[in-house]
Amino acid sequence: MQNVRDCSAEMLVRLLATSTKTLVLTGAGISAEAGLSTFRGTGARWQGVDPASLATPRAFASTPDLAWSFYQGRRAKLAQAAPTIAHGLLRGLWSPLPVLGGGDSAADEACRVAFAWRCRQTRVRPISIVTQNVDGLHGPATDGADAVGAVSRGDPVLLQLHGALAWDRCSSATCGHRQPASSDEAAPLRTCPSCHRAPLRPDVVWFGESLDSRVLDAAEAVAREADLVLIIGTSGVVYPAAGLSAIAKRSGTPAVSVEINPDGGGGDYVVRRPASEFLAEVVAVMRAAR
Numbered sequence: 001m002q003n004v005r006d007c008s009a010e011m012l013v014r015l016l017a018t019s020t021k022t023l024v025l026t027g028a029g030i031s032a033e034a035g036l037s038t039f040r041g042t043g044a045r046w047q048g049v050d051p052a053s054l055a056t057p058r059a060f061a062s063t064p065d066l067a068w069s070f071y072q073g074r075r076a077k078l079a080q081a082a083p084t085i086a087h088g089l090l091r092g093l094w095s096p097l098p099v100l101g102g103g104d105s106a107a108d109e110a111c112r113v114a115f116a117w118r119c120r121q122t123r124v125r126p127i128s129i130v131t132q133n134v135d136g137l138h139g140p141a142t143d144g145a146d147a148v149g150a151v152s153r154g155d156p157v158l159l160q161l162h163g164a165l166a167w168d169r170c171s172s173a174t175c176g177h178r179q180p181a182s183s184d185e186a187a188p189l190r191t192c193p194s195c196h197r198a199p200l201r202p203d204v205v206w207f208g209e210s211l212d213s214r215v216l217d218a219a220e221a222v223a224r225e226a227d228l229v230l231i232i233g234t235s236g237v238v239y240p241a242a243g244l245s246a247i248a249k250r251s252g253t254p255a256v257s258v259e260i261n262p263d264g265g266g267g268d269y270v271v272r273r274p275a276s277e278f279l280a281e282v283v284a285v286m287r288a289a290r
Contacts, residue, residue, distance in 0.1 A: 007269035009281035022127040023226035027234020068189040079183035083107040086275040117286035126156035134165040147218035163204035172198035223247040229255040
């Protein structure tokens with residue numbers, strides 16, 4: 001049985017300070033703290049329907065207006081959501097600039113503190129983030145077409161494995177049209193303005209669909225090179241997060257799991273607390289460090 005140790009805020013900062021290639025894996029838990037419901041939450045329903053049953057190609061083909069209405073509701077909620085302290089901290093460790101929302105929120109302050117701490121370290125390089133979330137709260141994602149190339153160049157990447165809720169794409173596999181989505185809950189389902197035949201659909205990966213191979217290849221490449229894995233808000237025993245952490249751990253890379261679920265996330269170190277609560281302490285440690 002794996003020997004799992006508790007991790008303090010001070011310990012995580014020490015691990016980050018000695019890492020040159022940190023990989024962060026995030027999941028639904030970090031979005032839930034921003035007020036966004038998860039598909040698998042206890043009793044999760046939408047108009048009496050299991051949300052997961054609407055997130056399939058079959059549901060869109062058979063009841064497109066119902067599936068579209070569900071996603072427009074999600075987009076309307078996303079438009080009202082704001083990044084948490086956890087998002088701010090990660091943005092500061094990843095982004096080339098200490099900018100999140102440009103305001104005075106706790107998330108903005110966490111971003112600035114983490115960025116300043118990163119700049120004071122001699123070894124630390126920007127982290128890479130691989131998320132299973134589609135909300136975009138981490139920031140602008142790396143273009144899938146350049147994802148593998150970015151990793152090859154050693155650039156930090158932000159990879160959204162399951163797509164982006166803020167975008168629509170043509171439902172025809174032969175079209176390729178993509179455009180920003182409306183956050184208006186009443187916005188109707190429309191036909192693709194490029195091919196004028198197929199309807200638009202959310203640019204997300206539905207149950208039963210394959211991940212973008214370019215994004216997955218890039219994520220696996222990051223995992224192979226990682227010298228520290230930080231897992232936040234997701235179980236490290238569920239794929240694809242499990243596969244990525246397993247790739248990293250083959251070479252002895254330590255993993256830290258921040259997950260309120262008592263099962264943890266498959267890490268060598270575990271924090272069984274809400275991510276923003278724990279990472280607020282990490283921000284305080286970084287602020288005090290000189």
